[in-house]
Amino acid sequence: MRFRSIRFKIIASVVAYIAVIGVLGNLWLYTHLNRIVTQKAEHLDRLYTDAVRGQLERGFSEVFNLSVICAHDTVVARIVSREDHHSLEAVRESLHAQDLLNSYLRSCPVNGYVDKLILFNEGDLLIQAYGRQNGEVTDREKIAALPLFAELLSSGEPWIVGFGGSITASKLSDSFMILFRVDNIYDPGSCGYLYLEMGLDMVSDEILRYADPGSMFVVLPETGAVLSSRGRLTVPDGDEYRWTAYDDGQRIRRGNRTYRLDRTPLESVPLGLYSLTDVTSLAREDMQILYSVLIVVLASLLAAGGIAVTLSMHLTRPIQVLISRIKKISANDFSYDPGIEKSHDEIGSIGRVVNEMSQNISRLLRETEEMYEQRKNAEIALLQTQVNPHFLYNTLNSIQWMAEIQKNPGIADMTRSLTNLLRNIAGITGDKITLEEELRLLDDYGAIQSVRFMGIFEMVNTIPREFLSCRIVKLTLQPLVENAIIHGIEPSGSFGTIVLSAREEGPYLCITVEDSGQGMTPEEIAGILSGEHRESGTSFNRIGVANVHTRLQLVYGGDCGLSFESEKGSFTRVTVRIRKEQ
The missing domain is CATH 3.30.565.10 (Histidine kinase-like ATPase, C-terminal domain)
Known part of the structure; x- marks a missing residue:
């Protein structure tokens, strides 16, 4: 098969076109599917993250609202303002205040995670609600020893929040703590305090409801401490696990796997919600899509080659017959050949046109000789019938001159106008x-x-x-x-x-x-x-x-x-x- 033959060009063209279209189309499809998969995965991760963030925001907000309600209750303010807490009336008011604290705590949606709710002052007042942890006589001294309590006294703020270990020694998990000032309605110079302690297992429980262990966690931005599944805040040992050092959306290499780090800060508390997306798994899915695309491209090329070969065979054979017939015409053989009209497709139509052309050429050759003679005769006749335009102008001038001699100015003027009109148009x-x-x-x-x-x-x-x-x-x-x-x-x-x-x-x-x-x-x-x-x-x-x-x-x-x-x-x-x- 020669490289310049029509058959080779057909095969090469069909294979090249299908290869180009197949490769470009499948590459576009691969890129499009890859983008869709990545966007869906990111969207799903974002939905999980938003769901966890929403639950945590609501949980912390409920706890904070509970503290605000308790700290600003009039009964609580009145019991804090009393100087004597041992009288029968004071004991009765203390029991009433404790019932109110218990009632407020029961109405809180996250009361199952509240360990301590304590009302105390610098004197002998100590009222505790029924939380997850039992109250102790030494709770007031433990609260006063907290750095958070010292920070509240030095700042002058009405309230303060923080994270740290529980005042209950038997509790292994860390806690979220809120300290509120309770104003003395009789003596503005003194006040009481409301202490609320909630276990951070609320955070780990919410994360486990939506994500796999390790793929989502909470970080305390101030210290870089990470909240474990058991509710403990621990600072990672290696710098590679200092999550606060990474940017949002940054890719991190861990062993033979790559992760994308996304972080979302919580608005109600100083915590950051972090999530790790396994990019390596997405890349493996991308490779499977790429392999499928390559298989489709190879199958398309094989099918294109078979189609091209079959098509070229049906085209080149009738064309060879036409070429043979045209060579005979070039050798002055204008006879009729029915063999080139057997095909009932476009090539057969070309054969019929070639036969008509050969017959027309034969007829035109005969007519050309006759037309040559007729043309010579026509040219001679045309030369004989040509009239010099000056003869026409001279004749009109003669008519004008005769009209003027015969005193007929109308005819003379009209003849002059006609002469000028014709001369101007012709010139x-x-x-x-x-x-x-x-x-x-x-x-x-x-x-x-x-x-x-x-x-x-x-x-x-x-x-x-x-x-x-x-x-x-x-x-x-x-x-x-x-x-x-x-x-x-x-x-x-x-x-x-x-x-x-x-x-x-x-x-x-x-x-x-x-x-x-x-x-x-x-x-x-x-x-x-x-x-x-x-x-x-x-x-x-x-x-x-x-x-x-x-x-x-x-x-x-x-x-x-x-x-x-x-x-x-x-x-x-x-x-x-x-x-x-x-």
């Missing part, structure tokens, strides 16, 4: 002439028509001289004047006037032909512009008004041409709009 070359030349043709034409119609019209030229050097398409005004005479003034049966005027409108020159004839209806104007109105057989040049309009638009553009204004029984005004050319 003008090109499609455009000056407006002055156009008006001279119009004067000669008007003189001839004035004799023909017995002087029933007068033509008045008011065009300013500065426009006479402008160029215009030849024989533009003559059909308009002819239309004004034949279809405007002559049918009215009275003497009429044809006025020629011109004005300048920006880059355009507008020439107006106005007659005082019978006017036209809008339907008649439409018929003239559309060409439905036929010109008279006695027209000078058989160029209709519609043709003038078409010529002007073709030469100057669609914004130029003719426009009509008419009033039935009064006048008709035709405006020629052309581009001004000097």
